[in-house]
Amino acid sequence: MSSANAAHSVVEPSLASKRVAGAIVILYALITLVPLVWIFLTSIKSPPDSISYPPKIVFAPSLEGYCNLLTTRTRQTPEYIASLPAPTGTCDEVTRKRNMVIAGPSNFLPRFVNSLVIAFGSTFLAVFLGTLAAYGFSRFRVPLADDLLFFILSTRMMPPIAVAIPIYLMYRELGLSDTALGMILLYTAVNVSLAVWLLKGFIDEIPREYEEAAMIDGYTRLQAFRKVVLPQATTGIAATAIFCLIFAWNEYAFAALLTSGSAQTAPPFIPTIIGEGGQDWPAVAAGTTIFLIPILVFTILLRKQLLRGITFGAVRK
């Protein structure tokens, strides 16, 4: 903290101090960005370029990583390619034209679809159940409300591996192991705590007089909830949904322990992408890039709500 920043006006720091602060923060931000930029650059390198030393900053871009990531073809040798019928997909065509080596069939697309299904499914359920419960806690006298809310929060303190053992056994009994439904239910349970806490904060801010007026006009409690409270809470519900989505999208521990095949999501899959002689880094980087893009978009959309979401609504801006 530079004590040279003695602000002449209390509320407004001096121009010099602003400039120094700006320079340091921008430098930090740029350093922060380096690994992310490097992921993207690696994704458009050819495999030899990706592992050359010193690291190449200037290189001929290649789509090989993306092709390897998305291909459904088995590994191809030049002789084999010559014997093949005409290419059937764009990806194949590019590959063929450029004489790329294809590492083999990749499961990335189905894993990515699993991520989409599980993340959106659990988000929808968590927000639905969370909205109802949040309204319940916000508007009614619930016996032991504090204890219940604290209980809901404390479910998040458990290390995922600790609950994974009995959930693994339970799912084995119920036939939910390695199914999308099982993962959706699990992520919903994890997310519902966040959803209740966040949404309760948002609903608390809607004046209850609105509903009272509606009920005096002849609405039932449920109608008032649907026609008065829900529209008012839209922003809060949307923000909560994105937070749930981000969690389910990024989750690794449960996914790695409880899924292995058909319901596996992208986070445990991406590190397993293997090419010729070790990890196929351009393909890994391509998968990582595709996987990160939705999150980048959401981060920018959410920046005003971010603080609330990451602290369970305990801190408000």
Next chain:
Amino acid sequence: MNISNSIVEQAADATARSTPVSVARRVRGLSDSAIAWVFIAPAITLLLAINIFPLIWAIYLSFTNYRANRPNAAVEGVGLRNYERVLTDPDIWQAMQTTAHFVFWTIILQTVIGFTLAYLIDRKFRGHAFWTTIILIPMMLSPAVVGNFWRFLYEPQIGLFAYAVSWLSGIPTSDIRMLGDVSLAPWAIIIVDTWMWTPYVMLICLAGLRSIPDYIYEAAEVDRASAWRQFWSITVPMALPFIMLAVLFRGIENFKMFDMVTLLTGGGPGSVTEVASITLKRAAFESWATGRASAFAIILFVAVFGLANIYVKALNKVKQR
């Protein structure tokens, strides 16, 4: 008031405010208590089924010799033997120590850097909103995916990190084996965790700094307090509850640290980065010692829960000052 005294108290406040609505009694439809039940029950039921039921099952298993890879073998109660074995296992104590080491250093680094950044951003230089958003990106990403990619950055022969450090310091890259060197591997993880989560601490600190009303500084200015003095007797104490909240959340999260370590080092080299979650995973899913793993899980949960509760009490005290 911007921050709740504690999470629990916030809940209490809200309940105190919610006076029963007399209007509701006069309108048609379900009674209020029935509606409250209908609204809350589904969420609670789901939590009971997928959180509490497994927890109770884990408690039961912790007293047995059950092994998940032999579902048909007879299950015997073993009393407290699992707990005894966990608490006397030097490997587990080692893992707890490693975990504590990570929690300590990540919190120190993230708090110092995060608070400094927040303090600088609070100068509101031109474009601060844009750069703040940029800084926030890492914490929104998946730790596993990010950890996997950092493994590439750390590669001594081809990685950007080794190259950059070697270029800056002149040490040959073959000596910068971040993930293979016993003394460097823990720091490799601390660096990635700090890269990822400093923005989190920064964001909470920023909220803390923005909650300090201007008139306090104006009064200090009238009293001719130096900038240094203002910083230590206004800025830091007023932002402290926020900093403590950030430390609480990061502490709980890093106590559970699993994904990033798994992807970066898998606990190695040897077992120098083997944190509690990894030991637990090995016991449960590699040795299949389900009973012992459950006992360890319960001990961990009680430890986090207990520490968090003590900490929240301290936080409330700071808040009330």
